[in-house]
Amino acid sequence: MFFWSWNKRKYNLLTYISWFISGLLITFLVSCTSAQNSGKGEIEFWTMQLQPQFTPYFTELNQKFETDNSESKVLWVDVPWNAMESKILTAVSAQNAPDVVNLNPDFASQLASRNAWLNLDEKISPEVKSQYLSKIWDANKIELCEGENQCNTTTFGIPWYLTTTVTVYNKELFNKAGISETPTTYEDLAIAAEKIKNATGKYAFFVPLVTNDSNEILQSFVKMGANLLDEQGKAAFNTPEGIAVFQYWTDLYQKGLLPPEIMTQGHRHAIELYQAGELALIGTGAEFLKTIANNAPSIYEKSGVAPQITGETKKKNVSVMNLVIPKDTQKLDEAVNYALFVTNGDNQLKFAQEANVLPSHNDAIEQYISNLEKDANQDIVTEARRISAVQLEDAEVLIPPVKNINELKKIIHENIQSAMVKEKTVEQAVTDATNEWNNIQ
Structure with a gap:
C-alpha cells in the first residue's frame, strides 16, 4: 500500500515535471515563432x-x-x-x-x-x-x-498629403454688389464686404473666433506681414503690423460687416450660411464643392472659385x-x-x-x-483642385509648430473680441495679449 502510494506520488511528480518541461518548450517555440513573425520584419x-x-x-x-x-x-x-x-x-x-x-x-x-x-x-x-x-x-x-x-x-x-484653402464665392451676390473681380487680398475683402452689405444686406464672409476651431485669425497675421512669435517664443505681434491686424478685424466687426455669431460659432456655421445664400464667400477645401452640390444645388450653380485670400506678403497657408x-x-x-x-x-x-x-x-x-x-x-470642382495645387508654389505652414499654440489662439481671439465690443482699445488689447502670452512662457 505504501509502495503503491509512493509510486503513485512519484508518477504524479514525474508527470508534473514532464508537463512543466513540455510547457516551457512549447512556450519557447511559440515565442520563437512569434518573434520570427512579428520581430525584425x-x-x-x-x-x-x-x-x-x-x-x-x-x-x-x-x-x-x-x-x-x-x-x-x-x-x-x-x-x-x-x-x-x-x-x-x-x-x-x-x-x-x-x-x-x-x-x-x-x-x-x-x-x-x-x-x-x-x-x-x-x-x-x-x-x-x-x-x-x-x-x-x-x-x-x-x-x-x-x-x-x-x-x-x-x-x-x-x-x-496636403490641402490648401480656395475661395468659393456666390457669383449672384457679387453681381448684385457690382463686384467684377473676386478679392485676392484682405484690403480687397474689406471693400467687397461693404459693397455686398450695402447692396444685398448680407455678409461677405465669416471668420470664427472660437478657440478650438479655425486658425484663420492667426494665419491673417502672417499673411498681413506681422510676426506672431520671436525666436525665443515670446510674443512678436506688439508692432505696427500686429496692431494693424487687430484693427482690421475690429473695424470690420464694428462696421457691421461680420456676423455677430463669429464669437460663438465655428466654421460649420459659415458653411451653413453659405449654403443658405446668406454668405458671399467662404475659404474652404476644393472638395467642399461636392457638399454644396448635394446640399444646396441652386447655390452650387451660382458658385465660382478663386485663390486663397492673402495679404501683401502673398503668403498662403497649407495644411x-x-x-x-x-x-x-x-x-x-x-x-x-x-x-x-x-x-x-x-x-x-x-x-x-x-x-x-x-x-x-x-x-x-x-x-x-x-x-x-x-x-x-x-467643371468648377476641377478648377478648384487646379487652383489648390498651383498655389502650393506660395503656400507654407503659416502657424509655427510650437507648444501651447491653442493657448496663443485663445489669448488673441479673446483680446480681439474685447476690442470689437469696445471693452478695450485696440492698443490695450494688443498689450494685454502680449503680456498674457509672455507670462505663460
Whole structure:
C-alpha cells in the first residue's frame, strides 16, 4: 500500500515535471515563432481615420511593399481621429509606439520637443529630401535645446498629403454688389464686404473666433506681414503690423460687416450660411464643392472659385499630414524605408487622386496639375483642385509648430473680441495679449 502510494506520488511528480518541461518548450517555440513573425520584419503603421474608405488602397500598397521587401510585413492600424493623440501619447510613454505614425505637424511637434521622434536628418540624404516641396519639408523642423547654448535643428516628419484653402464665392451676390473681380487680398475683402452689405444686406464672409476651431485669425497675421512669435517664443505681434491686424478685424466687426455669431460659432456655421445664400464667400477645401452640390444645388450653380485670400506678403497657408518615426523603434531602417515608400512620387500621386488631396512630392504635384489640365471634365470642382495645387508654389505652414499654440489662439481671439465690443482699445488689447502670452512662457 505504501509502495503503491509512493509510486503513485512519484508518477504524479514525474508527470508534473514532464508537463512543466513540455510547457516551457512549447512556450519557447511559440515565442520563437512569434518573434520570427512579428520581430525584425513587421512594421506597425498607424493612420488617422482612413478606414474603410481607403482600405483597398492600403491593402494594395502594403502588398506591393511586402513583395518588394520579402523580409518585411506591414501591420496597418487605423485610429479614430479624436483618439490618436491620447493613444500615441500612451504608446510613446510606454515605449511601445508603432514604427511609423501619421500625424499633423502641430501635435507631432509637441512630442518632437520631448525628443520622441527620430531625427530624419541623420537617416535621409539631401538628395531624397530635395524630392519634396522645400517649404513643406522645412515645416517639420524644430529646434531642440539640451542647455542654453546646446541647440540643434531636427527634422521630425516626412511630408505626406496636403490641402490648401480656395475661395468659393456666390457669383449672384457679387453681381448684385457690382463686384467684377473676386478679392485676392484682405484690403480687397474689406471693400467687397461693404459693397455686398450695402447692396444685398448680407455678409461677405465669416471668420470664427472660437478657440478650438479655425486658425484663420492667426494665419491673417502672417499673411498681413506681422510676426506672431520671436525666436525665443515670446510674443512678436506688439508692432505696427500686429496692431494693424487687430484693427482690421475690429473695424470690420464694428462696421457691421461680420456676423455677430463669429464669437460663438465655428466654421460649420459659415458653411451653413453659405449654403443658405446668406454668405458671399467662404475659404474652404476644393472638395467642399461636392457638399454644396448635394446640399444646396441652386447655390452650387451660382458658385465660382478663386485663390486663397492673402495679404501683401502673398503668403498662403497649407495644411500638412506627415509620417513620423519614433526614436525608440527597434526597426529603424525598415521604418524609414516604408515611410519613404508610402510618400514616394508614384504612391503620393495615386493617393492624392483617390483622396482628393494634394501630394507633397515634386514629381507627383507636377503630374497632378498636368492631369487636371488634361481632364475633359473642366467643371468648377476641377478648377478648384487646379487652383489648390498651383498655389502650393506660395503656400507654407503659416502657424509655427510650437507648444501651447491653442493657448496663443485663445489669448488673441479673446483680446480681439474685447476690442470689437469696445471693452478695450485696440492698443490695450494688443498689450494685454502680449503680456498674457509672455507670462505663460
